Amino acid sequence: MSVFLFLCYNTLGDENMKIIDGKKISEKVLEEVKTDIEKFKLKKITPTLAIILVGNDTASKVYVKNKTIACQKVGVDCQEYFLDQNTSEEELINLIDKLNKDDLVHGILLQSPVPKHINIDNVFEKINPLKDVDGFNPINYGKLLIGKENLTSCTSLGIVRLLEEENIEIRGKNVVIIGRSNIVSKPLSLCMLNRDATITICHSKTVDLKEHTKTADILISAVGKPAFVTSDMVKDGAVVIDVGINRLKDGTLCGDVDFEKVKNKCSYITKVPGGVGPMTVAYLMKNVVKAINLQL
Ligand code: GUN
Numbered sequence: 001m002s003v004f005l006f007l008c009y010n011t012l013g014d015e016n017m018k019i020i021d022g023k024k025i026s027e028k029v030l031e032e033v034k035t036d037i038e039k040f041k042l043k044k045i046t047p048t049l050a051i052i053l054v055g056n057d058t059a060s061k062v063y064v065k066n067k068t069i070a071c072q073k074v075g076v077d078c079q080e081y082f083l084d085q086n087t088s089e090e091e092l093i094n095l096i097d098k099l100n101k102d103d104l105v106h107g108i109l110l111q112s113p114v115p116k117h118i119n120i121d122n123v124f125e126k127i128n129p130l131k132d133v134d135g136f137n138p139i140n141y142g143k144l145l146i147g148k149e150n151l152t153s154c155t156s157l158g159i160v161r162l163l164e165e166e167n168i169e170i171r172g173k174n175v176v177i178i179g180r181s182n183i184v185s186k187p188l189s190l191c192m193l194n195r196d197a198t199i200t201i202c203h204s205k206t207v208d209l210k211e212h213t214k215t216a217d218i219l220i221s222a223v224g225k226p227a228f229v230t231s232d233m234v235k236d237g238a239v240v241i242d243v244g245i246n247r248l249k250d251g252t253l254c255g256d257v258d259f260e261k262v263k264n265k266c267s268y269i270t271k272v273p274g275g276v277g278p279m280t281v282a283y284l285m286k287n288v289v290k291a292i293n294l295q296l
Helices: 002-016 022-042 058-074 089-101 120-126 138-145 154-165 185-194 209-213 276-295
Strands: 018-020 048-054 077-083 107-110 174-178 198-202 218-221 239-242 268-270
Touching: 022 058, 022 154, 022 276, 048 058, 048 089, 058 077, 058 276, 077 089, 089 107, 089 120, 107 120, 107 276, 138 185, 154 185, 154 239, 154 276, 174 185, 174 209, 185 198, 198 209
Parallel strands: 018 268, 048 077, 048 107, 174 198, 174 218, 218 239, 239 268
Antiparallel strands: none
């Protein structure tokens, strides 16, 4: 009998849960961008994005590759700068200065992380705010903080779009974010606040993490640890968004969420791969369009 009830519970859980298909939604976004890019090309503008990668981080190389593939898909010219691990902060800033001055370059992206001897915040500060397609320059960060979003973090905008596409309301919801990085969690929390969510940011020093995560209508994990979010941390019917991208020893990719167990508890969930990742790339392309419009 108890086995029967268990199976019923699990089946019911599955029926009520929907996997948010980030890959499919990202393709829709890329189609929108393609239309915008064609209009620029009629005006003899060749949208151009410069991507800089310093060092040999294997994961970063894959992310940059995905960004260049998206550029090709939508018709953005991509200039790639692969700089040596020993590149100095000054050399990197000199390249940024050159790209800032180049009117043919509309967007500049410095892939994070950079080697330890470089202070990435110093470099983000040097990117022309109008070309700052990641939204990490303090001017764009500040605008986000006061609710005047313009060039804003691609992952944050991608997640907002995923929720919008599924008609999941953000206003008034308890959004709990695990992680406090400048790259993902902080801009994301501001994006959610700007859309009238009540936000909680949890991190490694949070006392009783589960007590917080259980209150989440929308639970977002950006930790970078496989199976970090377990089903006992999730409220029944919550929306679970997995920003983590982790590579296991056997080479497979997974997120932060123990997907197979958590999926039975929530109303919506994203997968890794095929969830937030493609949306980050698609919104980078959207930001290239935005940057061009700002520079016209
Ligand atoms: N590293 C991981 N995610 C990102 C991102 O969205 N932008 C940049 N520049 N680096 C990253």
